[in-house]
Amino acid sequence: MRRTVLLALVAVNAWTLAGCGPKVVGHQKGESEEAHGGHDHGESGAEGAKYSEGKGIQLMPETGKAIGLSTAEAEERELTPTVAVEAQVYRSASEPSRPGREQAGSAYATAFLPPRLASSLKTGDPASVRTGGGEFSARVWKVESISRDAVNNEEVILEIADSEALLRVGEFVSGVVTRPGGAASVVAIPRAAVLETATGKFVFVENGRFLLRTPVTTGAESADYIEIADGLYAGDVVATQPVETLYLIELRSTKGGGHSH
Structure with missing residues (x-):
């Protein structure tokens, strides 16, 4: 991804240096728009990419190929709606059960999700998580809307079936929770x-x-x-x-990267 954006930056800078071709001092009387280069005065960019307000970005075929469009x-x-999660194990399956709380035989991991996603999950929603050691079935154990991280994400706790106690405290797991509704x-x-x-x-x-x-x-x-x-x-x-690269091209054209007459 970083390489793609870097290539786009190089390409956009090259387009800016290239400009719209040789400078023309004014329009000659009777000269057509096509003779002046065929571009509208509401457009910005250069020969490799052009941005028009209300129309968007136009790429030359070679440019599209270069950025992997x-x-x-x-x-x-x-x-089937799912929510992706990245969670960290805070309790291993080998630890003894606690009455009314975490149970032996299951590992527990905590994830933080944007409120919109966290609120769509319910206790008991099925999930699956994986690590380098394999895949594990899991379920949503709790959604703690009052427990939030520094950017206001809400805590979701997963209960992971781990009869062999393979998951270790501090280990990260990734997976998906299947939302209800089918x-x-x-x-x-x-x-x-x-x-x-x-x-x-x-x-x-x-x-x-x-x-x-x-x-x-x-x-x-x-x-x-x-x-x-x-x-x-x-x-x-x-x-x-690459949508990030297209956005970068648009910003380059509209925030001083292009030019208008």
């Missing part, structure tokens, strides 16, 4: 297509020859796909890779 179609998909048919796209910024979630949608950054509202998630509850229709084509 790929796309996918939003489609109706049966989605599979449903929704408009979904690959998770990689969603760009998360400080101002919300976006996708880059094909808009003719352009890629237009469009706000979306997301819903259920699986390991590979995410529901788009608002902002897209089935059949819309979105960029799946």
Whole structure:
């Protein structure tokens, strides 16, 4: 990922230096817009990439290939909603049971999730976690909405079946919790297509020859796909890779990276 962004920075800087071609002193009387270079005065960028307000980013084919651009179609998909978790074991299965609390034979791990995701989980929701040593079945033991980390994420505690006491205190596990409700048919796209910024979630949608950054509202998630509850229709084509690089190109064009006459 870092290499892709670095290549994009180099490419964008090269485009900026290249400009729009030789300088022309004003428009000659009767000169067509095409003779002046074929670009609108509301556009910014250079010959490799161009940004137009309301249209989005236009990439030359060579540029798209250089940054590894790929796309996918939003489609109706049966989605079993899951929540990805990264948790740390705080109690091993070899420790004795505590009345009304943690039980011997199970390890316990704590994860911190954004409130929107934590509140969607319930005690008993099934889960699976894995480490280098294998995969373990688990369940949500508690959702502690009053216990939060430094960035306001809420604590979710997993109870992990570990009859052989393989998991050690301090070990990290990763996995998914299956949310209640079962599979449903929704408009979904690959998770990689969603760009998360400080101002919300976006996708880059094909808009003719352009890629237009469009706000979306997301819903259920699986390991590979995410529901788009608002902002897209089935059949819309979105960029799946590399959305961070496309955003960087847009920012470079709109925050002083491009130029306008």
